[in-house]
Amino acid sequence: MFYTYILKSKKVPGAIYKGYTKNLKSRLIQHNSLLNQYSKKYAPWEIESYFAFSTEQQAKDFERYLKSSSGKAFMQKRLISNSFKEALKKFNNGRLK
Numbered sequence: 172m173f174y175t176y177i178l179k180s181k182k183v184p185g186a187i188y189k190g191y192t193k194n195l196k197s198r199l200i201q202h203n204s205l206l207n208q209y210s211k212k213y214a215p216w217e218i219e220s221y222f223a224f225s226t227e228q229q230a231k232d233f234e235r236y237l238k239s240s241s242g243k244a245f246m247q248k249r250l251i252s253n254s255f256k257e258a259l260k261k262f263n264n265g266r267l268k
Contacts, residue, residue, distance in 0.1 A: 173230035175237065176221040177246065178202060179255055180213035185262020188216065189237050191230040195221055220250045 174195045180186035188210050192198035199218060205211035224230040236242040237250075247256060 173224045173227045174198075174221050175224065175230045175233040177219045177237070177250065178210070178216040179219040179251075179258070181215045181217055183213045183262070184258035185255075185260070186213035187219075187259065187262075188213070189234055191227075191234040193227070219252065219255055 173191060173193055175191045176189070176195060176198070178188040178190075178199070180188075188202065190198070195218070199216065201207065202210040202216045203214050205214055210216060222230075222233060224233065237246055247259070251259070
């Protein structure tokens with residue numbers, strides 16, 4: 172299985188990270204170990220949502236979609252909790268990043 176995931180920062184409300192991986196548990200540990208240039212600034216992270224796919228290409232494609240403008244709107248409407256939506260608005264001055 173391959174996973175597309177959405178992480179939210181425990182340190183900075185509204186900070187978000189989207190990615191894909193084959194091993195979700197290991198990838199979360201990597202993000203929280205401060206090895207990733209972007210994610211270390213907002214660590215520690217926790218999983219907001221994740222989605223399983225049978226192929227790597229499907230996971231990549233869904234990650235790419237979530238980073239597009241229509242994917243951001245879909246994520247805002249359907250994939251994240253209401254409390255996280257409020258944090259995103261504050262973090263991004265009302266815009267979904």
